Amino acid sequence: MSAQESTPAQTVESTDLVEGILVEEISKFKENSQIGFYRRQKLLHPGKSPYVAQLDSLRIEKGIAKFNIIHQETKVLLQVQVIATKGNILRFKINEVSPLRSRYEVPDVLVEEPATERFLLLEKHAGTAVLEHSHGSCKVHISSQPFSVLVTQEDKALIGINSEGFLYFECLQPPPEKSKLDEPDTDRLQNDSEDVFGLWEEKFGDFVDIKANGPSSLGLDFSLYGFENVYGLPEHADTHRLKDTRENEAYRLYNLDVFGYPVYSKMGIYGSVPLLLAHKPSHTCGIFWLNASETLVEVNCKATLQSPLNLTTPDIKKQKAIPKMDIRWMSESGIVDVFMLLGPSPQDVFSQYAQLTGTQSFPPLFSLGYHQCRWNYEDEADVEAVDSGFDEHDIPYDVIWLDIEHTDGKKYFTWDPVRFSDPVRMQEKLREKRRKLVVISDPHIKVDPTYSLYAEAKDKGYFVKDRKGQDFEGTCWPGVSSYVDFTNPVAREWYASQYSLDKYKDSTDILFVWNDMNEPSVFHAPEMTMPKDAVHHQGWEHRDLHNMYGFYQQMATSKGLIQRSGGKERAFVLTRSAFAGSQRYGAIWTGDNKAEWDYLKISVPMLLSLSVAGISFCGADVGGFIGDPEPELLIRWYQAGSFQPFFRGHAKIDTKRREPWLFGEDNTRLIRKAIQERYTLLPYWYLLFYKASRSAEPVMRPLWAEFSECQDALAVENQYMLGNALLVAPVLEPGVTSLDILFPGTGEYWYNFRKYARIRGPSRQEVTVTMEEIPVFQRGGSIIPMQTTVGKSSAWMEDSPYELHVALDSKDLAVGELYVDDGHSMKYLHEYKYIHRRFTFSGNVLSSRSADKEGQFSVDHILEKVLILGLKKSPSEVTVYCSGGQKTTEFIYNSQLCLLNLEKLALQVNSDWEIHIK
Incomplete structure (x- = not known):
């Protein structure tokens, strides 16, 4: 629930606050133009950066390359650190060399200080230096004047830093006379041209923000070469694929209680995760901007020229136009501390981010x-x-x-x-x-x-x-x-x-x-x-x-x-x-x-x-x-x-x-x-x-994350995958009788989850919809564990038998897993009290084996039923082999659906067994 108009009484009763959203509710929140540090940074124009890298100061210590950059006008020195981080990650930090006081560096978000790896200095000239990551194909090209950095993988441009010249760093200053900070001076806010951009005081409505430490904002731009699609930056009530911001507001990361937030808006709402992911069929990468202050992000897609062979002295004749996604980050305070997650696959980027910030906690x-x-x-x-x-x-x-x-x-x-x-x-x-x-x-x-x-x-x-x-x-x-x-x-x-x-x-x-x-x-x-x-x-x-x-x-x-x-x-x-x-x-x-x-x-x-x-x-x-x-x-x-x-x-x-x-x-x-x-x-x-x-x-993933090479999946946000096995297409509009559904993947089979009819991908098909259910499809090649009966709650289902839905791919193969523990304790972690089984269908044999030799959990769970989808012909015999011996079992085969139904199997979940189909 959210704050609404309330009376200034000492005790506010809830019922006084629930008369509905007011028309002017959204006016309580700032637009970009009302944010002082944003207005200040927008005075910069793309082009030549005022910063110059002093490459004679470059040194490499324990995997960290350090050098100074200097602002040509103010002569203020900043230190740049480029850190080779384990797992194909680059860390990039900028801070004042001699700050007036410490600047805020975000604690507690990283699970630990990332392990570093070595940088090698490949070459160094008067205007350039090239570093190479000792593990992998990543190189860092540093240009002195104007200061910029280019990250390459396999000698292809991947990420540019300050390539548009938007590096901005407000160094801490001594405060003005103390008396000016005791109480807000509204007249001065209106008339003092020196503070029109909110350097020391900033007014919004009836409120005045007194900035005891003065202006301290920072900004930096990144160019993502070859990319046209970027995602992430939650939380916004907007499309999954981030929009170009040139003609409208930047994405705002500032946690706010917005009652009935507007849809298709870039305004900040309840959460902020400063992680952006870029994806194209051949590569996925990410930028994690570790800053907890108010942050604005601009997204701008355009074409650029790139030479594929020589990055430092390009051959004009060999240059070609490629898309380029420019990302500009602007934060109110702190330091520049950014991680470049170099992928190259979507799962690599997810793992790299989790290496830094941790994985999802395992819920009861x-x-x-x-x-x-x-x-x-x-x-x-x-x-x-x-x-x-x-x-x-x-x-x-x-x-x-x-x-x-x-x-x-x-x-x-x-x-x-x-x-x-x-x-x-x-x-x-x-x-x-x-x-x-x-x-x-x-x-x-x-x-x-x-x-x-x-x-x-x-x-x-x-x-x-x-x-x-x-x-x-x-x-x-x-x-x-x-x-x-x-x-x-x-x-x-x-x-x-x-x-x-x-x-x-x-x-x-x-x-x-x-x-x-x-x-x-x-x-x-x-x-x-x-x-x-x-x-x-x-x-x-x-x-x-x-x-x-x-x-x-x-x-x-x-x-x-x-x-x-x-x-x-x-x-x-x-x-x-x-x-x-x-x-x-x-x-x-x-x-x-x-x-x-x-x-x-x-x-x-x-x-x-x-x-x-x-x-x-x-x-x-x-x-x-x-x-x-x-x-x-x-x-x-x-x-x-x-x-x-x-x-x-x-x-x-x-x-x-x-x-x-x-x-x-x-x-x-x-x-x-x-x-x-x-x-x-x-x-x-x-x-x-x-x-x-x-x-x-x-758990829930966009199609592009599972089918990374599928161009049609890049903008799909009305359907998604659960894990790698279920394709879900919810009904999101009234009166719908059919949905146009993308079935991605070259040669993939997709089975109606409830009726078992098969569709071959890649294709788009119009699927009939009734009020009974939303379309869900199981991916060929997957095995999904389910339970046969439903209880009053999950705890009532502890003894419910299991069933497997085995969906065969075009090669008549399928794999899947089952994980079982007590559902609530830490014993799975500390005492290995769990079952983790792997199921495989190959050569007309469905088998169950342990997926983890450490798991030791004694339960009497029974596998009662198996459905095999896509079996091309009726078997003559089905034989079960388990610790109790072997036995033939009854079956039902539906030739129209190519569906084999095995019931009353009574197989122990926590044991090895095989089902042979002849």
Whole structure:
């Protein structure tokens, strides 16, 4: 939920804030032209850079090449570091040689300081130097005047740095007279031409940002040679493929609470991941801009001339025009610290980024089921009635959620004494149903000396300060609030400890957490977030680290839940605000969307952009948070959401109730069918998340990431892959009776997931659609594990038999995997308590073997059924070989569909076996 117009009263009741979005809501947020550092940097024109590299200062130490550059007019020296990082990654840093004070360098996002490899100095002349990565085919060509860098692979231009001359670096200065910074001088802001670009003070509406450290922005451009398609930069409600920004706003990375955010907009919303990926059929690469301050990114595609043979002294006759994608990054503060992920494949780039920032945390199994949420379920009786409603209507679900109204006066870690008078009893009833509870915990803490959490945090100094050194106070749901300084490691430890069962009164170990409003949202503040001149741990201004605030809260919450179990259990934490590395701590969702078709449609590219930026556990509120969906929209959203990673229905406090059974029997049946299908596929979902946690393979992935050589896939964002096996084409518009679907891959077979008819790729085909379901196709060559029956929740399915869907490719081959553990603990990691099986179909034999010799998990799971799709002729006999001997088994063969059905197999999942088809 989001901040809306509220009264300045000390205590703000939620109902005062939910009258709907105002027309001028978006005017609360800045346009590019209202951002001082952007206006300053836009004074630069492309062309000759004022910076010159002093190549006589070049030296190489432990894999790091260092040299100085100098601004020809100001004579200020900057130091450049080019670092050969293990895994085909280049790191590029620029900082002042002698700064007036330290500049902010982003901590905690990198999982560790990246290992370096050696650079070799190939050549050095008066105006150029060439470095070669000791491992690989990467070279770095440094030009002195004007300063620029060209990165090549296999002697082909890949990435240019400062090739357009947009390097910009505002060195720290002594402040003007102190009296000028004591209070904002609005007259001077209007009349002093020296500060028209917001050097020391910047006005927006009624708010003035006092910049105690003055201007400190920086910028740099990158040219990507041969590329026309770039992706990433979440979070924006925009297309997956990034648009050219020459005629409109730049992409803004600035975490903001935007209620009912506009679609097809580049404005910043809840999260910021400064990762951009470029892709062409022959190569994929990435740029990771490690900066947590407000950042703007411009994208500009044009053609350039390039000589393929001689990069330093080009032969004009041999030059040819190639596309060039120019990317310009501009940040308010910090240093230039950028990683170039050199690929060359999409998965290489995903792995390189994960090497730096970590993989998606492996979630507990229950969190992959369906979640039921509302702002707010009224009381314990309401919770019990909704919970029972799912059972009465035979709809599985795993988690019910409670929003802010469950607390005592919006004080987190408390319970409303009237409406939730016995929360332990409520949780134990859910436990009996083998379900979980999620409650909200926001970063603002009500200013109330009788509130123990507030009193303790204030006494220990754990709140963010204002620029005068007092605890920062802003308005949010409880009224006047202070905000925990999660950048302080000691404060994070304290906050994490609040989740222990002895401190969080009336909580149990089935309670998990939702961090909302953590951009942070501050009502009646500039852009409804924390003022940039607020002060954090070690004196850093909020402007330096704004985009990391929610990242730190989720980090602390996740640690608290893990500590609660003594390190034995996995956490589930949903956050709205995110940054690079947030994937290590849980899930995110796309915030306050609307119950409109445009928001269903935009959810797909939004989730794809998050997925390629490392955040696999992502989703959008099913049905739309704001407003009341018509039945067709709600059904289509459930059908889409069931094939997206995080699957939650959610609604605002003033909307009509929309539990799945409230729209008539026929609509209930369709919603039930979508949710039940999600549950039959839980083994596949769990496998995908295991692989995401181990090897950074995105769970939900764009077609270009799986079919990298397919030109037609580059702009597709209305269909996607789940893992490498399922092609999903959600229905995103009303009244649809058919969809034009791309079936990529030369010679690929695609099978209708439910009816088994086969289509050959690459092709585009018009596929008939009914209200019953959305189109899903299984890729030939894949084997998908499923379960044969659906329980009341995922925990009820522990003993449900498994089935395999074996889809043969054009060579009659298929492979797949199954991963099973206890679904909740850390034993898979520390004690190797898991099963990881690999299935192979080859030579008309389906076999099961261990995929990991370390896995040691004793279970009695049974494989009951196998479907083999694409088997060209009916067998004469099917024989099963296992530890108990061999036996022939009955089968059914459908010659029209080339489908072989084997049932009643009763094979142990955790054993080797073979099925021979003659």
